[in-house]
Amino acid sequence: MKLISRLRFYSCILTVFFFTTNAQSQQDQVSSTNNNVFRQLGTDLPTPNMYRTASGAPGREYWQQQVDYNMKIKLDDNTQRIDGSETITYTNNSPDELRYLWLQLDQNMRSLDSDSHKIGEDLWGDSESFRTVKKLKPTFEGGFNIESVVDSYGEGLDYTINKTMMRVELPKVLKPGERFVFSIDWWYNINDRMQIGGRSGFEHFSENDNYLYTIAQFYPRLVVYSDNEGWHNKQFLGNGEFTLCFGDYNVAITVPSDHLVASTGELMNPKTVLTPEQRKRFELAKRTTDQPVLIVTEAEAREAEKGKEKGLKTWVFSAKNVRDFGWASSRKFIWDAMTVPVGKYRPLAMSFYPKEGNPLWEQYSTKAVAQTLKTYSKYTVDYSYPVAISVHTKWIGMEYPMICFNGGRPAADGTYSARTKHGMISVIIHEVGHNFFPMIINSDERQWTWMDEGLNTFVQFLAEQEFDRDYPSRRGAARDITGYMGGDKLRISPIMTNSESIYHFGPNAYGKPATALNILRETVMGRDLFDYAFKEYSRRWAFKHPTPADFFRTMEDASGVDLDWFWRGWFYTNDHVDISLDEVRWMQIDTQNPEVEAAFIKSQDELEPSDISHDRDLVDVPVTYLDVDPTLNDYYTTTGKYEVLELDRLEYEEKIEYLSSEEREMLVSGKNYYEITFRNLGGLVMPLIIGFEYENGEMEVVRIPAEVWLMSEPTVTKVFATDRAVSSIILDPYLETADCDLSNNNWPPRPQPTRFEIFKQYGSSSSRYGAQDDNPMQRAEKNDELLNEKSTD
Ligand SMILES: [Zn+2]
Numbered sequence: 001m002k003l004i005s006r007l008r009f010y011s012c013i014l015t016v017f018f019f020t021t022n023a024q025s026q027q028d029q030v031s032s033t034n035n036n037v038f039r040q041l042g043t044d045l046p047t048p049n050m051y052r053t054a055s056g057a058p059g060r061e062y063w064q065q066q067v068d069y070n071m072k073i074k075l076d077d078n079t080q081r082i083d084g085s086e087t088i089t090y091t092n093n094s095p096d097e098l099r100y101l102w103l104q105l106d107q108n109m110r111s112l113d114s115d116s117h118k119i120g121e122d123l124w125g126d127s128e129s130f131r132t133v134k135k136l137k138p139t140f141e142g143g144f145n146i147e148s149v150v151d152s153y154g155e156g157l158d159y160t161i162n163k164t165m166m167r168v169e170l171p172k173v174l175k176p177g178e179r180f181v182f183s184i185d186w187w188y189n190i191n192d193r194m195q196i197g198g199r200s201g202f203e204h205f206s207e208n209d210n211y212l213y214t215i216a217q218f219y220p221r222l223v224v225y226s227d228n229e230g231w232h233n234k235q236f237l238g239n240g241e242f243t244l245c246f247g248d249y250n251v252a253i254t255v256p257s258d259h260l261v262a263s264t265g266e267l268m269n270p271k272t273v274l275t276p277e278q279r280k281r282f283e284l285a286k287r288t289t290d291q292p293v294l295i296v297t298e299a300e301a302r303e304a305e306k307g308k309e310k311g312l313k314t315w316v317f318s319a320k321n322v323r324d325f326g327w328a329s330s331r332k333f334i335w336d337a338m339t340v341p342v343g344k345y346r347p348l349a350m351s352f353y354p355k356e357g358n359p360l361w362e363q364y365s366t367k368a369v370a371q372t373l374k375t376y377s378k379y380t381v382d383y384s385y386p387v388a389i390s391v392h393t394k395w396i397g398m399e400y401p402m403i404c405f406n407g408g409r410p411a412a413d414g415t416y417s418a419r420t421k422h423g424m425i426s427v428i429i430h431e432v433g434h435n436f437f438p439m440i441i442n443s444d445e446r447q448w449t450w451m452d453e454g455l456n457t458f459v460q461f462l463a464e465q466e467f468d469r470d471y472p473s474r475r476g477a478a479r480d481i482t483g484y485m486g487g488d489k490l491r492i493s494p495i496m497t498n499s500e501s502i503y504h505f506g507p508n509a510y511g512k513p514a515t516a517l518n519i520l521r522e523t524v525m526g527r528d529l530f531d532y533a534f535k536e537y538s539r540r541w542a543f544k545h546p547t548p549a550d551f552f553r554t555m556e557d558a559s560g561v562d563l564d565w566f567w568r569g570w571f572y573t574n575d576h577v578d579i580s581l582d583e584v585r586w587m588q589i590d591t592q593n594p595e596v597e598a599a600f601i602k603s604q605d606e607l608e609p610s611d612i613s614h615d616r617d618l619v620d621v622p623v624t625y626l627d628v629d630p631t632l633n634d635y636y637t638t639t640g641k642y643e644v645l646e647l648d649r650l651e652y653e654e655k656i657e658y659l660s661s662e663e664r665e666m667l668v669s670g671k672n673y674y675e676i677t678f679r680n681l682g683g684l685v686m687p688l689i690i691g692f693e694y695e696n697g698e699m700e701v702v703r704i705p706a707e708v709w710l711m712s713e714p715t716v717t718k719v720f721a722t723d724r725a726v727s728s729i730i731l732d733p734y735l736e737t738a739d740c741d742l743s744n745n746n747w748p749p750r751p752q753p754t755r756f757e758i759f760k761q762y763g764s765s766s767s768r769y770g771a772q773d774d775n776p777m778q779r780a781e782k783n784d785e786l787l788n789e790k791s792t793d
Contacts, residue, residue: 064093071251075254077259090182102166102168103166107144147186148183214326214398237500248318252314256311258309258331288339301332326400333354337366353391364421368390458513474511477518494572533557565685581678581729587673598644688708688718730746
């Protein structure tokens with residue numbers, strides 16, 4: 001049953017007939033208006049200057065330091081130790097005189113007295129792993145052992161080690177434009193990544209006693225000195241990643257002669273380290289763009305891992321304009337490669353993986369690398385480095401320029417769950433994607449995790465959706481972030497929080513910013529404006545050091561869209577989206593025609609439920625006084641309630657005579673008007689997307705920009721006209737605003753059924769065909785066996 005009300009026009013005034021739902025008291029006039037969510041963000045951002053402009057672009061005096069490295073590294077496969085020596089050329093491009101240089105000693109995070117061991121909170125449950133208990137008293141002797149720090153004449157330089165940083169005194173002031181060359185020798189023990197974790201380290205395979213090394217943060221590297229931070233001074237504690245300078249690298253890596261090395265940069269001495277057959281295949285890969293070419297096959301890798309050659313080989317790599325360097329080494333590697341044309345570049349997509357990675361890796365790794373380079377280049381800048389490498393690990397995901405270490409290992413029998421497969425493809429897209437954020441668009445990770453993880457996760461979502469229309473992306477869609485954003489506010493940090501102080505690292509720094517950008521693209525700005533601005537940010541800051549303000553400003557500058565409210569709400573607060581359909585009044589125009597209106601009133605009266613006493617009296621009181629005594633009648637008992645008088649008709653004729661033909665048409669248009677009051681319960685303002693659904697299932701969608709909340713009132717009321725009466729009204733019908741509570745988004749309220757499972761308690765969880773914890777691929781194989789048995793019975 002629906003009750004409508006009539007809107008009455010007098011000349012140009014309408015009267016309506018209304019139906020109300022879910023009315024809430026109007027107490028909320030005490031609102032959050034003293035905290036206007038649309039207030040300008042400019043006052044909170046750093047003042048623009050000649051280095052960084054108000055448009056978000058690098059300024060005319062923008063500068064950054066250049067640091068070039070020449071390194072000799074030796075990997076000891078018997079003791080799992082790295083020995084290194086480096087010559088660093090530091091170019092002071094700043095307008096400032098420098099008296100000392102700071103270096104990062106990230107390995108020191110693993111030294112026995114590291115702060116990282118001390119500051120982590122321990123919250124134990126009823127059961128804890130051996131690893132957790134062992135962590136209380138670390139025994140691994142990690143950290144850099146600095147052997148010497150000398151200038152280009154071999155003279156010792158004074159230095160001071162402050163935990164994960166080292167200050168080197170310059171013999172004389174380094175003036176703007178000058179260079180300083182110095183050398184450092186060091187060694188350190190490589191951590192067992194499988195036991196104590198880490199972004200780099202080794203994995204030991206007991207079969208044939210082999211190691212697979214993924215090596216990074218392996219050398220003392222320069223701290224960034226910048227226009228906005230000076231010498232940056234955030235120690236490496238573990239979460240906040242790296243803040244690094246661009247430079248050219250020349251690195252000679254000595255490893256056992258039967259190892260294959262995958263590395264940042266281009267291989268400079270293939271003749272020394274590759275066999276003629278491998279070189280031939282490598283050249284073929286440079287001409288092949290459709291399928292990966294195997295440079296080392298699985299059969300060859302299986303052979304190599306059986307024996308151990310005694311000799312050593314030195315692999316030489318050169319990398320230009322990179323912010324870091326990483327590499328991997330093992331005799332277990334299978335190696336494939338293919339060329340990926342992007343713009344004027346032809347990078348090689350490559351993968352290095354042990355047989356344990358197959359069959360997944362051979363089928364997907366290099367293809368996923370190639371796809372990533374294509375999609376990311378489209379949305380940011382063309383990939384201009386010569387290679388992009390994916391190295392297999394059991395479970396981590398970690399990125400360096402041109403190379404990354406990725407998890408995803410099938411079961412020993414070669415089957416794998418869909419989760420393992422998608423987890424592997426996603427982590428490859430993600431880590432290869434880091435080539436763009438932060439390797440090329442070089443943000444300060446130590447401080448702002450979202451600037452690389454969030455932006456990267458956003459483009460990862462685009463790449464996954466281009467990979468497969470039904471790709472089960474974990475992050476990106478608005479509906480996937482509501483569980484986090486609607487959670488306990490005491491444990492939700494704003495996105496604009498330093499890396500080390502973030503609760504829920506994944507949803508905060510990856511999921512939420514990625515979703516925010518996706519919402520900007522789909523709902524707030526539209527794809528054209530967003531894509532242009534996002535690409536412009538990438539172009540402006542490629543091979544430079546952007547800050548959050550540079551991003552916020554560029555997105556507005558290049559799109560012409562004022563996003564201050566969006567940055568403020570989504571990035572600076574922990575508010576969430578919850579907008580409710582608070583009240584709906586359904587109105588139709590009073591035609592003023594007495595015949596029509598009398599019939600309408602009658603039809604509405606008939607819809608009124610009858611009174612219980614009235615109904616029972618029909619039986620219990622068979623006759624009323626009036627029935628038996630006609631003298632009780634008068635005008636009111638004898639004239640029909642819905643009777644139309646001639647006078648009514650004449651007055652109507654007279655009244656509409658004064659109306660224009662347009663106004664007369666409006667009276668009989670039969671339009672429906674819905675006055676809807678929306679309430680902002682979550683704090684974040686968003687556009688209003690309202691679906692009007694008709695009886696036949698058709699839906700009309702109206703979009704109102706977020707600026708409807710400009711007065712920052714908790715409620716906003718608007719009237720919508722439809723030709724037909726609607727059967728329901730849905731707020732955010734495509735779930736694009738991350739509304740955390742959908743129960744108040746429907747008129748009339750619409751309960752959603754959920755499924756619950758009825759089960760019988762079995763004594764054991766296994767079926768007579770065997771355990772049920774296998775993956776679907778394994779079950780399919782089991783099923784084939786079963787069918788086979790049956791057919792041979
Ligand atoms: Zn990442």
